[in-house]
Amino acid sequence: MTIICYAGCAVALISALMVITQKNAMHALLYLILMLLALGLVFFTLGAPFAAVLQVAIYAGAIMVLFVFVVMMLNLGPATERQERRWLGARIWSVPALLTAVLLALSIYAITSASEARVTAGVVTPKEVGLSLYREYVIAVELASLILLAGLVGAFHLAPARRELDLSRSAPGTASTAVETTQGE
């Protein structure tokens, strides 16, 4: 189990690195999905199956799909890829990478100088999580639903209007398929 955990962590780290260094948005997204799945595995090995399933189903399954749709809609072609290549020279990486490395070193030092702790007991079942949600964290659940509502309204409001997206060309086609599907049911 330990090996699986660390292997999953390694995969996550590597794919995260790949995400930030890719030139093509689709490729980066795919690496991101891989990272999410790896993290799901790590969650599972750390005794959190519920979180693992959530990660896979919702994060990788819904949120990333949304991302993929938007990237495809933006239709950024090879020109964008070349532009990205130009933007990501070594000079751009240098200062942030240096700062990040410094911070990482400092933090590792801080963590390892703390006491060595081990993971103690076993799995935390979904039942326990559910009970906890509806006992101590019920307010959080309500607030979460409010956040989702806010996100929904915001996304609805901010999205460009239909005509601006130039979807009118395909309008007759979609209308007819919609009619067909309703008739089909």
Add this chain to the structure above:
Amino acid sequence: MSEVSTISTPAVIGISLALFLIGLLGVMVRRDLLFVLMSLEIMLNAAGLAFIAAAAKWRQPDGQVMVLLILVAAAAEVGVGLSLVLRLYHQFDTVDGDEISLMRG
């Protein structure tokens, strides 16, 4: 499932920290707004990993609850964020974060 005791918590937290910093690096370096959003996702997930590691040590459900809430927040953020990106693209014809610097000075 009984040998979870050999995973060292500080190591996992260190890994989550590394993941977080990778995400931060991506935010700092990439100009394309979509990549910035992706890097933000990495950072959120890193935070979630830290919570799970801590929850595993103390064997409590709180960590997973936090991950759920992080998930919710990430979903809302992605929804709104992507709409904003679409709007910006529509208005400025670019997703370059550096171009959209009207608040300069």
Add this chain to the structure above:
Amino acid sequence: MQLLWLVPALPLLGALVLALMGGIMGRRAGAVIGCASVGLSCLVSVAVAGRFVTTHVSVFHQILFPWVTVGSLQVPMGLWLDQLSLVMMVVITLVSFLIHLYSVEFMGGEADYSLFFCYMNLFVGSMLILVLGDSLLSLYLGWEGVGLCSYLLIGFWHRDRNNGIAAQKAFIVTRVGDTALAIGLFLLFWKTGTLDIRQVMQVVAAPEMRAVAFAAGLLLLGGAVGKSAQIPLHTWLPDAMAGPTPVSALIHAATMVTAGVYLIARTNAVYRAAPTAMLLVAIVGAATALYGALCALPQRDIKRVLAYSTISQVGYMVLALGVGAWSAAIFHFVTHAFFKALLFLSAGIAVQALGEERDVYRMGGLFRRLPWAGWTFLIGAASLSALPLVTAGFYSKDRIIWAGWFSDQGSAVFGAAALLASFLTAVYIFRVFFLVFLGHPHHEIERLPGRPMKLAVAVLSFFAITAGFVGMPQILGGFSPLLDFLSRAVGASTPISSRGEAGFLVLSAIETLTAIWFAYALFVRVPAWVVGLAKAPGYEMVRQFALTGMGFDSLYDRVVVRPYVAAARLGRGDFVDVFYNILAFFVWMSNRALSATESGRVRNYATGLLLGAVLVTVLLLLR
């Protein structure tokens, strides 16, 4: 009489109100406040004067508040009313009020209307502090105040750069005099231990203070020379005519230029103790009187004629002081204030009527078309020329010439110079009168004077005629209450034998009338020999010489200005400047650097955050 403090306080209050609220008050309110403050001050001063005279007090001292207390120096702000300051106060407030009234209409089209009245009020307040102050320090305060207001008002039309240059010239030249005055005050304080005028005068009169009196006399003369535009610090006054006409009338004719005269009259104990200094005063006065008259003759700008005329007339007052005729000098100040202000204001009517035309050769035939300007200018010119018996100038000016010639401290040189200057005075002023008001018209009348302007010049004309009747010579009855009144403050004048006074008066009357006829013959009839003379070689050179004020400006330019400017240019890159330049450069660099951080880019801000996080973590770990 306790209300004496209102006299300077009202105009100062008016100035304050106009300064703070002038912008939002509107033109009418600004004019009302400006005139009312001075008018009320005038009423109070007349009331105080009436009380002073009827209750037969000799002095009135009112201490207002403790002002300066430094070490052994204790100077309260106080007002000292004796005969001298009383006369000055009444004349100043009266003439100022009339000029303010005139300005209500004259400056009517100005954008900075309220600002004008603010400056004028400030000036009147400062002048009153100057004459009413009980200590040399408050005199100096008023001195500086009027200098400042002169600068502000000369450069009133600040959009034209030349006006600003003229204002600077006035300020800098009088500054030289002010420095001499300041050193004189330091000397007096050092040697007498006080700045209260009465006490200083008492100490200085002692015989062992001869040297101090001499030095102080010279230094105070230096200050007077600057402010009163006497040789050699007179060059600013002709250029000061760049300011509006009411300014020229008030400051550069009736009041500020007489501040030097007041100073010497007030400190007469110093001069009584140092006869050599007094002789120098007389020399300066006589020379300036003649110089002013000579230079006024060829001028084309009507205001420059009046400026040189002022230089000359103040020279008369200084001459009188120099030969010990203290009361006569103040008497001439009173009459001069009236007729010179009258001349300026009526000239202003003419100039404004012709659309700001100031060249006398291009103004003509105004007598019929502008009767108000014509008659009032005539009265003023007559008074200036000392037309016998009917004008105020006759009594005051002839008393001075008489004293200059025949007093125990006078001499024939002074008398002759003064008489010659008087002849030239009549010539130049009637030249202007004939050229401007008679002859062919060159311009159309653009605007006629309204009631405020007419009222102001009418009242001044009245005084220009009647003010002399309080100083009649012995022969004509000796009714001279003003002179007796004044002599109680300034002390007895040096005795003059009154033999032959009648003959002298007849002589001077003949001289004035001859001069007027001469001017008429020269400038109206223009006989052939004059035309021939004008073509003579050397004539043009002489004329140019007089026109430019006998070359004083170019002399100063070569001797003072150019070396100074060269020295300043040399010192431009010296080490003190380098230090300040480095400071400025440093500030500029930091601005550039800090501006660069405000790029508006989110990436850069995130980097900044990370940098901060690193720093904080390092600090935490090091603890």
